[in-house]
Amino acid sequence: MAFGQGIMRWAALAMLLAGQAFAQQGPGGAGPQGPTEVGVVVTAEEDVPYTVTLPGRAIAFQQTGIRPQVGGEVREIAYEQGKPVKAGDVLFRLDPETSAAALAAAEAAVAGAEASLTQAQNTVTRYRRLEGSGVSAVDRADAEVALKQAEAQLKSSEAARDAARLILQRTEIKSPLDGVADVAAVSVGDLVTANQSESLTTVTQLDPIYVDVSESSARMLRVRESIRAGLLVVNGTVATQLILETGEEYQGEGRIVSPGITVSPTTGTVPIRLKFDNPDRMILPGQFLRVKLTLGTTRAVLVPQRATNRASDGTLTAFVARDGQAQQVTLSEQGSYRNNWIVTQGISPGEELIVDGLEDLRPGAEVATIPVVIDAQGVVREAADRGEG
Known part of the structure; x- marks a missing residue:
């Protein structure tokens, strides 16, 4: 029994010594580790375009619903649905027969009024010549009153004729603007009424x-403060670029036509309207875009975005190499430019920014720096073409 207990004590002592040796060697079992190799780029200060990206929605430049101004039966749909039309093009034709008959009656009334006016004018002329020799002053005055009434009747008849002609013309419903006509909501034979809601x-x-x-x-206020402080230099114009839903950049610049002057009480945002040329009709009303x-x-x-980390509270941090150690810094940014953060505070020109080897890197860790570059695709490569980092 004593012999067995001695063997167990020796085994426990051997395991303890082995554990201490493993701890001294480290996880790889190769003794104490050296500095961690990290890829760094040297930061520099430069003039950077200050760009903001805003979500937007396309709105038609002009849009109008076509409604009849007179009633009648639809005789013809005179346009090709979904195709461009010009201002003045006929879109619908209504039954003109009733309107044409009304115009004919109005024209006849004008002819009768003209005859009555001629008769009244002749009577006045004759009475003026014969006044004092068989025609009294009262007769002449009555004839002049009849002349005035005939003139008024003619004007009334002409107005009724013009109204009837206008009604007949309005049986041809025309487009008031250049644009694209949508699918017709009526068919040939349908009855429509003047100024209907549909x-x-x-x-x-x-x-x-x-x-x-x-x-x-809030961001508009910050921008204005940056301009006053000289941190943001403006040239008097705002360059615009439209990005489609596919991520493709739309060819052609726009311009601001209506800067916002009110703040939404619910969202705290200011509406801004821009205008873009759209000759190919690539952009359609209601389409969601980015500007x-x-x-x-x-x-x-x-500062490359790949070299940073943003905490849940929005804090942006990065690592720099200082005196052989990795030091974590907090950055203040004003937007982004080409996969980089535009940093105004937290890092100075000439610092060694760690962009590679960030896995499990902790503040205060010893590091050995390797100069690298980041190509247009965001791939880190060692400087002087020494291979990938």
Whole structure:
């Protein structure tokens, strides 16, 4: 029994010594580890375009519902649905027979009024010549009153004729603007009424087209403060770039036509309207888009986004190599530019920013720096073409 207990004590002692040796060697079992190799780039200050990206929605430049101004039966749909139309093109034709008959009656009334006017004018002329020799002054005055009444009757008849002609013309329903006519909401044979609430179709002008975006009023205040402080330099114009839903950049710049002047009490944003040329009708009303606005240039340090980490509270941090150690810094950014953060505080020009080897890197860790570069695709490579980092 004593012999067995001695063997167990020796085994426990051997396991304890082995554990201490393993702890001294480290996880790899190769003794104490050296500094961690990290890839670094040297930061520099430069003039950077200050760009903000805002979500937006396309709005038709002009859009109108086509409604009849007179009633009648639809005799013809005279346009090709979904195709462009010009202002003045006939879209619908209504039954003209009733209106044509009314116009004919009005024209006959004008002819009768003209004859009555001629007769009254002749009577007045004759009475004026014969006054004092068989025609009294009272007779002449009565004839002149009849002349005035005949003139008024003629004007009334002419107005009724013009109204009847206008009604007949309105049996041809025309487009009031250039645009694209939508599918007709009626068919041949349907009865329509004057000024009805339901439109027969819709004509939409798509070139140019509006894009409405919303900007945070708080960010607008920060931008104004940056301009006053000289941190943001503006040149008097705002460059615009439209990004389609596919991520493709739309060819052609727009311009701001209506800067916002009110702040939404619910969202805290200011509406801004821009106008873009749309000759190919690539942008349609209701389409969701993004708009890049370049407000000016700012003097800042560009920090690759891949080298940073953003905490849940929004704090942006990165690592720099100082005196052989990794030091974590907190950054203040003003937007992004080409996969880089535009950093105005937290890092200085000439610092060694750690962009590679960040896995499990902790503040205060010893590091050995290797100069690297980041290509256009965001791949880290060792400087002087020494292979990938």
